[in-house]
Amino acid sequence: MDPTDRVLMSVDAAADEIVDFTRELIRLPTVNPPGDGYADCAELIGRRLTRFGFETAYFAAEGCAEHTTRHPRINVVGRRCGRAMRPLVHLNGHFDVVPAGAGWTVDPFGAVVRDGRIYGRGSCDMKAGIAAAVYAAEAIRRAGVELHGAIEISGTVDEESGGFAGVAWLAHRGHINADRTDYVIIPEPLYVDRICVGHRGAYWFEITTHGRIAHGSMPFHGVNAIEHMSILLDRMRRDLLPRIASRSTAMPIEPAGARRATLNVNGIDGGQPTDGIQTPCVADRCRAIFDRRFLIEEGFEQTRAEIVELLDRVAAEVPDLRCELRDLMVVHPVLTPGDSPLIGVLDRGLRRVLGRSGGLVASPGTYDHKHVTRIGGVTNCVAYGPGILDLAHQPDEWCGVDDLINATKVIALALMELTGTAA
């Protein structure tokens, strides 16, 4: 029998185990923030990898402020070599999940299976993806197929809060690096029939307006910082939003609404705390935080310059308006090169397993791809995994068992083709 047929059969034979492992992962509430249960989850993944023939190592994110005694940031990396160390394919999944939130009809950490769906916080984002990665490698071993190159699988922390103690930490220390890593696949839930080739950029910034305090019965003696913030917001709506909304990207972002640049106000506060005792005072300070998603075609420099220019213009026009801009976070857009072998390999796998390929997609939000490419220098990186992106972070999050098994097969075929099977 053809080795690929044997591997696909061995995935089917392991279906119950794959579902069970996903459920075990969901039952550990690795909620971030604050970063609960990371050590236990790293160990659960690590023990499974060791059992499946991987050399396994644990990496505490020493040097990161988030890594504390109470909430240690523990990453796990397993490696299984074939006849050679290269090509090396690295499968990475984050095991942190966002808080459950309200509105669940099932226990968010109960890992209930019903009507072919596994329910739970982190089911699709992305514990099913981790299970798919682990069992894709194991199915190859159980089928008795020997690989030429090597497979690495990592379970990492903090993707939901930026990934600095997770993939970024591993990449900074050379564990994910173009010198040794040929390909990276991140099994995020970006639709089981699509290959995700990157994401938009994100620029988070804070604007503070400074006024002058005065008695609230004589506001003309002061300068109200909240009113000045409202002028800035109005000017953004009038001058900036139509301009950025008119730009669209050639990247295949889904949903299509996110192919345009966007701006969201995350939060605003100014003047007196609204839940405290009130005194008659003019607000002398107002602060707002913004989330600007920019396109690869716009670039960060232009994106920031536009904000600076708007603030300068309004400050010149409005008497006494004083404001300052502070950068909070910049994530540059990434895009997998169109000729990356990963795309063709996964596309062939999709046609074989599902009988179709949905082609390429890009993500409206960012994920760990940025660290793999910008810190680790590995451009051959895509996201491919089970689950529907729209369900991520929602109440009653679920991943279809079919998706989970099919993605495991596609990843297994990709591992075989990318590392090469030994004759």
Ligand SMILES: [Zn+2]
């Ligand atoms: Zn995720």
